[in-house]
Amino acid sequence: MSAAAPLFIGLDVGTQSVKLVAYDPASRRIVATHGQPLELIAGNDGSREQHAQWWIDAIAACFGKLDPAQRAAVAAIGVSGQQHGFVPLDADGNVLAPAKLWNDTSTSGECDEIMSAAGGEANCVTLAGNPILAGYTASKLPWTRKHRPEVYAKLATILLPHDYVNFWLTGQRWMEYGDASGTGWLDVRTRTWSREMLAATDADTNLADFLPPLVQADASFAIAPGIADQLGLPRDVIVAAGGGDNMMAAIGTGNVAPGVLTMSLGTSGTLFACSDTPVVDENAGWAAFCSSTGGWLPLICTMNTTVATENVAKLFGFSSRDGESVLEGTKPGADGLVMLPFFNGERTPNLPDARASLHGMDMGNLTRGNVYRAAMEGATYALRNGFDALRAAGMSFDWIRLTGGGSHSATWRQMVADVFDLPVQVPEQAEGAAFGGALQALWAFERANGRDTTIAAIARDHVRVDASTAARPNPDAVAAYATHYQSFLTFLDSAQRLYAPHPDPAR
Template sequence: MTTETPTNPTLVAGVDSSTQSCKVVVREADTGRLVRQGTAKHPEGTEVPPEAWWEALVAAIEAAGGLDDVAAISVAGQQHGLVALDSDGAVVRDALLWNDTRSARAAHDLIDEVGAAEYARRTGSVPVASFTATKLRWLRDAEPENAARVAAVALPHDWLTWRLLGYGTRASSALGPDLEALVTDRSDASGTSYWSPADEAYDLDLFERALGRAGREAGGADRGDASGAAPTGESPESVTSTADGRVVLPRVLQAEEAAGTTVAHGPVPAGLVVGAGAGDNAGAALGLDATVGDLVISIGTSGTAFAVTDAPVTDGDGTVAGFADAAGGFLPLVATLNAARVLASIGTLLGVDHDEFARLALAAQPGSGGLSLVPYFEGERTPDLPDATATLSGLTLASTTRENLARAAIEGMLSALADGAAAVRDQGVEVRRALLIGGAALNPAVQAVAAQVFDVPVVVPSPGEYVADGAARQAAWALSGTRPRWGLSTSASFDPEPQPAISARYREAQALGSLSRP
């Protein structure tokens, strides 16, 4: 009689390189079981040296126990950030992050030149200060010497994928500065304002309008490689060809495609399959295994309301960004700049921790006794008001209590996201349930108020790193060729209990705030 020797499960790693930190999860490819994880902080600010992301990724990999037993890895990252590289693979200037609003004027200039409806038709969205194209226009106008040095433009997750594969400057990498090896995915490309989700192609006219220089997609015939496949194992002498003067844009991969395989360098072993990567919201949708009918409400530093659809969405008003997702579909999305940090700010003002903040909010009645907070503390992306400030209204001797202020902060934050959800649904998007994720989603007061603000069932998935989990699913997909179905564990669910008083007070406060703006 013989017995079979059990085999070790195949492991995959997923990375969430967010504004605040880098998180790495290692999961079983077949089941999705979490094996281990690690994290490292990112520097604060709206412009950051990309090398800090790489250092944090290395630290998070080490904190997660390394990659020696891992078969594949993929990176999901903060969207829209501008990483400009010169012909030697060096960063031209610190990366401008999505929440850097200095390009607000540039966004308006581009819209004036092209037209909002035309932008929406060609790219699925209308530029705002967050989007990469506006940052390129700002670079062209404010730093022309730096703009002239740009040989390639990448997004944060593109640059990290490139570094994982072994590329970079000659001093920092195993393979050298091969810009033709840059890749991205359709979800992140769709947030640039120069790539079309409907056509699955760069709009090079819009890119040139932004930077003032012509661009082209990396790989393929321009590189002498008919397949366009990302190379591996080449010598450091393999350097990008920039003789034609056009700026290199990363080759756009589909969800199941691999960017290549790693060579040994630093904490990265040789032979790991590297997935296409994703924008953070698309990564979260994949991590949740979201499908048509799901509306995801993500409450992090920023807030997002996005749905999964099987057809592209075009909103000529620019409220809804018609992004692509990381699974071959589409991800109409509305983003707000002010989300969980609204609660943190008011909690600090009240001098309470998260638990006491929730207790205070739950002790108040819906409508917060007439108190209403429009939470545009740091300007706002949706609506597009980069110079706006917050508005607190309804203050009376009776309404001005700690309890009402705590609840008003939650109602205001969720009302802003509910406006976003309504805009998505106005595009004809089907919504059957809302999935509430992000750190603030674990707050019991946020959960209770969400059921009163949204008119569909609210489901709270079990705590998890859903962006990193989505990247891990993508890594498993690139490894096997089949989309993993790991299932979704939930910690709470609520039937809708709409409270019209909340939205009515919020509308009144919005109107007051608009009167005070120039």
């Protein structure tokens, strides 16, 4: 490794792009940030896929943008990846088909089949802590068996997106508990694979044989020499365990101890908290995931956040970068417009076949500003609906840590503060998942070098909030949104009746 101050790389392999941050912990500075866009293969049946090679090409492009001196100083890499994707490998490590992604709803029928085989949704929660929802990895296996039998016949290893990047970097196959809990197969209470859920997915195959070993959150592996040379990195670089993007965003926003609520406003929207014990809801009101820090991460996920605002911006012919000016003159409640932003179906509530809709239109309120605001409000209300479930379970929070692309909008930050009636903080490093990857890499490096450093200590020392972007609830807006939110819930109730998934035969 170079004699220069060591740098720690966080890679976030998202749906829309790959992002790289290079962090210098000695100076507490991000010294470089690079990104590379990704394409998406979208089908009318709800399928959403990407070629795994696109991720690798984008990662190589991001490293190529780093100054050679910075590349020479890299000590460790932590990879964050979009959750739930399915990357099928053959025995030689070759990718057999495009990766089906988290927002792929074409397998909703397979979700029902797995849960029926497991004894119903409630029994899935009993067995593993979670039902099998649209997008979860488990449902992609029977879909592949039906629609790509030649792929299923050659299947040797099941990897998640961030696992595949780790495999490319190191030549080794592993999973860590946080991302693994998003497959639907991991019993989150015991942190072991549920044999019953695996059998419900394929009774004729021992799927455990296709799953790589599970490793602890502070584990690390050596980079493959050929990949180090290809990227211009030292050969002694280590690769941390990595994790799902929500788990890495928890680290990057300092959500590594109970009491903090993180909200991510990206393609999807998420709310998540930290717990020292499993937090399982028998009614499946949230995802009962493990964290990538050794604990648990109860999580609410909605599938349509910036998707909604981007679609409206495209419809009206403006860029979402100009959204703040478009919103000028609009007020909380969008003059009575209410949007259910279910462009990709929805996960929370579980409505994989739902579609977006706009309500309350009249001759005066149908303006681009109001429609854009209704999209933003609808995405925020959807998250608030999930938050209500966490609160009903007795959880309480003092602050919201906001991350993701939507956190760059002053209007959206204030909207979140008002809809949730909680103060909002934005970490200085807005790309929480990539920064979380860098901090996990730092943690793995410290542990690999014999230092008993905790992730809580690292987060305390390195995660800072930007005071200039903080937002506090406005009492008048809080009261207005309380009324408008009830209207959203009324329309949501109608949508739940219209798009209800097949009933659970075990209930």
